[in-house]
Amino acid sequence: MGPAEDFIGMANFKTLFTDKIFLKAVANSFIIVALSLFIQLPMGLFLAILFGRGLRGRAFFRTIFFLPYVFSEAIVAVMWRILYNPEPSRGFINAVFQAFGWETQAWLGNTDLVLFSIFIVLTWKYIGFHMLLYITGLQNIPKDVEEAALIDGVNKRQMLTYITLPLLSGTIRTSVYLSVLGSLQVYAIVWIMTKGGPVNASEILSTYMYRFSFVRFQLGYGAAVAIIMLIIALIFSITYMSFVRRTEHIV
Amino acid sequence: MSYDGTKKSTNFKNIILVTLKYVVLISALLFIIVPIIIIIFGGLKTRGEFYTIPYIPPIPPRWGNIASILNMPVFWYMLRNSVVVTVTGTVIVIVVASMSAFVFARMNFKRKGALFQFFTLGLMFPATVAILPIFLIIRQLGLQNNLIGVILVLATFQVSMSTVILRNFFMEVPSELHDAALIDGCNTIGFFRRILLPLAKPSLAAVASLSVVNIWNDLLVALVLLDSEKLWTLQLGTMQFQGQYGQDLSLVSAFLILAAVPAVIFYIFAQRHIVSGLTAGSIKG
Numbered sequence: 001m002g003p004a005e006d007f008i009g010m011a012n013f014k015t016l017f018t019d020k021i022f023l024k025a026v027a028n029s030f031i032i033v034a035l036s037l038f039i040q041l042p043m044g045l046f047l048a049i050l051f052g053r054g055l056r057g058r059a060f061f062r063t064i065f066f067l068p069y070v071f072s073e074a075i076v077a078v079m080w081r082i083l084y085n086p087e088p089s090r091g092f093i094n095a096v097f098q099a100f101g102w103e104t105q106a107w108l109g110n111t112d113l114v115l116f117s118i119f120i121v122l123t124w125k126y127i128g129f130h131m132l133l134y135i136t137g138l139q140n141i142p143k144d145v146e147e148a149a150l151i152d153g154v155n156k157r158q159m160l161t162y163i164t165l166p167l168l169s170g171t172i173r174t175s176v177y178l179s180v181l182g183s184l185q186v187y188a189i190v191w192i193m194t195k196g197g198p199v200n201a202s203e204i205l206s207t208y209m210y211r212f213s214f215v216r217f218q219l220g221y222g223a224a225v226a227i228i229m230l231i232i233a234l235i236f237s238i239t240y241m242s243f244v245r246r247t248e249h250i251v
Numbered sequence: 252m253s254y255d256g257t258k259k260s261t262n263f264k265n266i267i268l269v270t271l272k273y274v275v276l277i278s279a280l281l282f283i284i285v286p287i288i289i290i291i292f293g294g295l296k297t298r299g300e301f302y303t304i305p306y307i308p309p310i311p312p313r314w315g316n317i318a319s320i321l322n323m324p325v326f327w328y329m330l331r332n333s334v335v336v337t338v339t340g341t342v343i344v345i346v347v348a349s350m351s352a353f354v355f356a357r358m359n360f361k362r363k364g365a366l367f368q369f370f371t372l373g374l375m376f377p378a379t380v381a382i383l384p385i386f387l388i389i390r391q392l393g394l395q396n397n398l399i400g401v402i403l404v405l406a407t408f409q410v411s412m413s414t415v416i417l418r419n420f421f422m423e424v425p426s427e428l429h430d431a432a433l434i435d436g437c438n439t440i441g442f443f444r445r446i447l448l449p450l451a452k453p454s455l456a457a458v459a460s461l462s463v464v465n466i467w468n469d470l471l472v473a474l475v476l477l478d479s480e481k482l483w484t485l486q487l488g489t490m491q492f493q494g495q496y497g498q499d500l501s502l503v504s505a506f507l508i509l510a511a512v513p514a515v516i517f518y519i520f521a522q523r524h525i526v527s528g529l530t531a532g533s534i535k536g
Binding site for chain 2: 070077136182188223
């Protein structure tokens with residue numbers, strides 16, 4: 001690469017925003033962010049709250065739930081490719097479906113299902129991490145606050161909505177932040193499991209960027225995608241920071 | 252009488268609630284653990300067994316697949332490369348982050364705040380976004396297809412978070428300690444090396460464990476920067492192995508078992524440090 005002599009202005013961006021596959025990738029990335037925020041995190045929070053109340057075998061549960069986090073995305077992706085194998089005699093998921101008498105599915109081959117299948121894998125890998133954050137947050141809630149509330153006669157539901165959740169809001173914010181940035185960063189799991197397919201049904205920003213940069217070697221176009229990703233990440237980070245500052249003034 | 256009645260019904264309610272709790276937890280537990288067990292079963296079967304009886308325990312276990320992977324020289328190359336990258340990278344992270352954290356926590360200079368903001372920029376955007384410029388820079392440095400390039404990039408992306416965690420810890424150490432050390436004739440570097448670092452051992456362990464996990468698990472940087480098979484890391488190797496032997500599911504499962512072993516061993520010994528690093532990093536970051 002010599003010095004950049006042949007500037008083409010905004011041409012790459014114009015191509016980008018008229019490319020249906022790029023728009024699909026943007027939409028899919030946002031779908032993964034949304035699913036993480038509205039399904040994965042509430043599930044993690046729910047499990048963490050179940051844990052928090054002096055449960056027997058806590059250490060054991062925690063060790064197991066957190067285990068997938070230390071596996072690499074490469075290992076997780078290859079593993080779930082095997083589990084998702086459409087043949088029930090090879091893929092465990094379809095074997096379970098068959099055992100229950102449900103219709104087996106082409107988990108990674110069906111354009112309507114593939115993104116959801118990938119989301120399940122992401123949940124499998126990352127839910128333990130968010131649980132861990134919430135459990136730590138719950139442990140940091142001072143005991144005397146809850147005791148005072150109990151003396152004042154609040155019931156369990158009031159305790160959760162008026163005491164526990166508000167005191168946990170800092171942790172929830174952090175986990176939302178990490179989840180959004182993490183979702184934008186997902187690459188290995190999707191690339192190994194589907195390469196963005198079938199027919200671009202699971203294309204996300206990172207796989208789209210990788211394809212143009214390192215498979216087709218259209219570096220300029222790939223860079224344009226990377227810039228869009230950077231802008232999304234920065235807009236989100238800045239919004240988050242200013243939101244945190246604003247709410248911290250109130251509290 | 253009525254008192255007894257309510258007592259009984261709350262007891263009954265409690266039993267149901269506790270049972271429900273465990274049902275939910277155990278279902279979640281199965282969701283996490285069954286996939287792992289199925290892969291372990293698969294890896295300990297012959298190819299024929301995998302396709303006829305894939306989901307029952309491998310009795311007796313067949314070690315043939317495991318043995319054939321252990322006999323592949325390329326597996327040992329991958330393992331060695333991953334160890335080299337992870338250990339060197341983590342050492343770099345610890346050295347750089349502890350020194351920069353010390354400067355940001357203890358020294359005063361012009362534009363310190365702005366510089367610290369700049370340092371923490373790395374927290375704001377993921378490495379995936381920067382992979383293209385990384386590739387171009389490493390290529391210009393002539394470090395493409397060289398483990399040094401991978402080490403530099405992966406270490407750099409751990410420095411921001413590690414600096415933030417260590418700086419927070421250093422700031423909690425009372426400044427009287429520093430003053431006392433200076434009065435006793437210790438200079439600043441001596442204070443850093445002989446007093447602060449030993450005190451910071453738990454934080455250093457947390458930061459190091461986190462770096463080990465993150466660097467060990469990288470796929471993208473290695474994929475973009477390394478070509479020759481002899482330099483592949485374990486994660487890159489996992490991906491390529493799947494591409495090459497994808498049809499032989501029992502062999503791939505065996506590979507997964509072996510590729511996961513180092514991470515699991517590390518997890519068993521460093522779980523506490525990983526957890527405290529993650530929570531410290533995310534709460535302060």
